[in-house]
Amino acid sequence: MRVERQKQLDDWCPSVPGLNAEAMVEAQKHVDNLTKPLGALGRLEETLVRLAGITGKVVPSIDRKAVVVFCGDHGVTEEGVSAYPPEVTGLMIRNFCDGKAAVNAFARRFGAEVRVVDVGSRLTELPAGTLDRKVRAGTANMAKGPAMRREEAVQAIRVGLELALETKEKGFQLVAVGEMGIGNTTAATAVSASLTGTPIEELVGRGTGINDVSLKMKGEVIRHSLDVNRPDPSDPVDVLTKVGGLELAAMTGFILGAAAERLPMVIDGVISTASALAAIRLAPGSRDYLFASHLSEEPAHRVLLEKLGLHPLIHAGMRLGEGSGAVLCFPLFDGAVAAAREMATFADLGL
Numbered sequence: 145m146r147v148e149r150q151k152q153l154d155d156w157c158p159s160v161p162g163l164n165a166e167a168m169v170e171a172q173k174h175v176d177n178l179t180k181p182l183g184a185l186g187r188l189e190e191t192l193v194r195l196a197g198i199t200g201k202v203v204p205s206i207d208r209k210a211v212v213v214f215c216g217d218h219g220v221t222e223e224g225v226s227a228y229p230p231e232v233t234g235l236m237i238r239n240f241c242d243g244k245a246a247v248n249a250f251a252r253r254f255g256a257e258v259r260v261v262d263v264g265s266r267l268t269e270l271p272a273g274t275l276d277r278k279v280r281a282g283t284a285n286m287a288k289g290p291a292m293r294r295e296e297a298v299q300a301i302r303v304g305l306e307l308a309l310e311t312k313e314k315g316f317q318l319v320a321v322g323e324m325g326i327g328n329t330t331a332a333t334a335v336s337a338s339l340t341g342t343p344i345e346e347l348v349g350r351g352t353g354i355n356d357v358s359l360k361m362k363g364e365v366i367r368h369s370l371d372v373n374r375p376d377p378s379d380p381v382d383v384l385t386k387v388g389g390l391e392l393a394a395m396t397g398f399i400l401g402a403a404a405e406r407l408p409m410v411i412d413g414v415i416s417t418a419s420a421l422a423a424i425r426l427a428p429g430s431r432d433y434l435f436a437s438h439l440s441e442e443p444a445h446r447v448l449l450e451k452l453g454l455h456p457l458i459h460a461g462m463r464l465g466e467g468s469g470a471v472l473c474f475p476l477f478d479g480a481v482a483a484a485r486e487m488a489t490f491a492d493l494g495l
């Protein structure tokens with residue numbers, strides 16, 4: 145069985161190139177020579193060095209930015225794990241297409257394009273502007289059995305891989321990874337518990353804002369879902385299949401595809417970060433192409449970022465999703481690149 149699975153994996157799992165070490169050394173030298181105390185630009189310096197490793201350029205061009213919002217519904221909402229009804233997923237897809245969600249406002253402000261992808265919502269008619277890549281209309285209730293079939297998870301991963309390629313071909317140079325799906329913090333927490341082995345009570349959070357009683361029940365639903373499905377932690381596709389979601393699997397594919405294409409990515413909150421951990425378990429090198437944006441209020445997010453060895457740029461107490469936190473960090477990337485391009489060096493001052 146493992147050999148068969150490995151063959152299926154080899155079919156689609158792209159190889160991820162290593163970072164350009166020479167460009168990173170050059171970028172570090174340049175950053176150290178800028179007219180500021182050594183290290184004084186903090187995380188922006190690490191950002192610049194890694195951007196150089198990804199793009200091969202000491203001063204990269206990141207003018208063309210996009211946020212890709214992967215949308216899917218979750219059967220586990222039947223268990224009362226969210227503060228909002230599942231219909232909100234579809235309503236928000238419309239809202240994204242109307243340009244009226246938080247992510248649209250941020251993206252407009254910071255010059256990024258919003259791409260809305262339906263991988264698994266229950267909407268039967270999609271608003272104009274949605275990229276229709278539906279694999280199935282929502283997952284099954286993972287508290288009763290697997291969320292989907294393995295073939296469906298692989299299909300969703302392929303959707304992400306193809307979109308990454310398309311995003312690169314369209315000329316985008318920096319991309320935020322976002323999602324929308326009522327119930328998906330339950331799925332993301334189950335994926336995180338399975339992949340990291342962390343106790344559920346250290347991971348589970350209030351998602352859209354559930355009360356104490358629902359929070360306790362959400363933890364039990366996650367525990368029960370893991371007991372019923374017994375996902376194999378050494379097989380990320382099995383984990384995504386049994387306790388994940390269509391948008392989670394698509395984000396995993398997107399992250400793998402963008403890394404293979406040398407496209408720098410900014411991840412958002414707990415859901416995109418759970419997908420990122422699945423991606424790096426499939427192709428460890430993909431981690432180097434990821435930047436953490438903010439630290440979500442969801443407790444699992446801190447645990448996941450620690451496992452990934454990524455440090456968030458901002459702590460804003462956010463828990464929205466949509467890629468909103470990632471897009472909010474775009475100006476920090478612009479600032480870092482502007483500093484690298486425009487600041488004088490000590491040599492310029494004759495030092």
Ligand SMILES: O=C(O)c1ccc[n+]([C@@H]2O[C@H](COP(=O)([O-])O)[C@@H](O)[C@H]2O)c1
Pocket residue numbers: 225226227228323324325326327328329330350351352353412413414415440441442445462463464465466
């Ligand atoms: O990004 C986060 O860390 C985050 C934290 C809490 C909630 N969300 C968003 O809220 C939805 C999931 O929340 P819930 O309570 O329905 O599981 C989904 O659409 C996410 O985008 C997102």
Ligand SMILES: Cc1cc2nc[nH]c2cc1C
Pocket residue numbers: 228232236323324325352464465466
């Ligand atoms: C209104 C609303 C907007 C969202 N955006 C991302 N997740 C969300 C969840 C809700 C409930």
